[in-house]
Amino acid sequence: MTLIGETSAQMALRDPDIRLMLRVRADEPGAFQELVDAFQHRLVAVMHHLVGSAEEAEDLAQEVFLRVYRARKKYRPRSKFSTWLFTIANNLALNALRTRQRKPSVPLNVSDSGALGPRPAEQLVRDRASQPGQRLQQQELVGVIQRALENLNERQRVAVVLNKFEDMNYAEIAEVMDLTTQAVKSLLSRARTNLRLELQNYIYMDGEPIPGPSNEDA
């Protein structure tokens, strides 16, 4: 513990991921594989939401792990391990997005499932889409949501994806994106407003009444 200092030791005690990373740093056999196993699902999912292509998402996630490995000796546990990991991921994803700015993205396929079968959200889509006509509608809906996400600028997309799918709070997103908390607040506000405008025709479906002054007054 003297090697990593008192603060680092306290952080490591609180965060099991930090303990795992410290084992990677110490070149403990099997530790790196354990780390990849633990974070691959989250990392690939985030990358996929950011870049829109399964193949590219895997390549980028792999590159993130390689960078983690190369930088392992310099690792100092100053914050949550996942924050450090997603900082590297954010830099790589933004570079990739800027590099292929004008290339068309590959839309996500609704049938992309994991090894353990469809996840709850997918299952919900499938349940709703039991009839062919409805299935087409659901596929269209997923396409619309995907396009709305793609239409956000890169930084808005990163902030939304980390907030929504990594459940990161504003301070964590700020650390990952090297911004102030206030900047993240504004960024997410603009992103959520843009999404709301793009998806406003899809948020009240199945004949649900649209709440508003006129409805409430009625």
Place this chain on the structure above:
Amino acid sequence: MADPKPLDDDEREELISYLDGEADAATAREVEAKLNRDPRVRAEADALRRTFDLLDFLPKPEPSANFTERTVTRVAAIPPGLLSVTRTRWRRWALGIGWAAALLVASVAGYAAAPMFHKSPPSTEPVLDVDQLLARDLRVIEQLRLYQPANDIYLLHELDRPELFGDEHAGH
């Protein structure tokens, strides 16, 4: 009575941070008061919440089955000394560039300083007064009337060549 104005950017920002559980206590109270008295704010909050919930419909992509294996294999392929080799190579370059720069600076400085240290060697010729100068150049002064039409020392040298006039003198 409901506020007829649409939400401005600041109000929407506060509303979204409240929905995300990020608003401080004072802001949260303010937003809750607006939500209670203004149906438009309630409708906006509902729409924003539903929009964010729509993202749950996106499929959650999973890595391929052999992702870990491929990644670990790639890491194993990294030469152990890759970082140190890179660093050594960089240091070697830096050292070379440093020496080259030092040499260049020394050359420029030496060139610039050379005139300051350069002293012309003392003249070996004795200092002559006017009489001595006249005595030294007496032969030229005596023949000056003859030399003047020539106007050119090279012509005089040419005329002095024995093969031009020597035989003529010998013949007479």
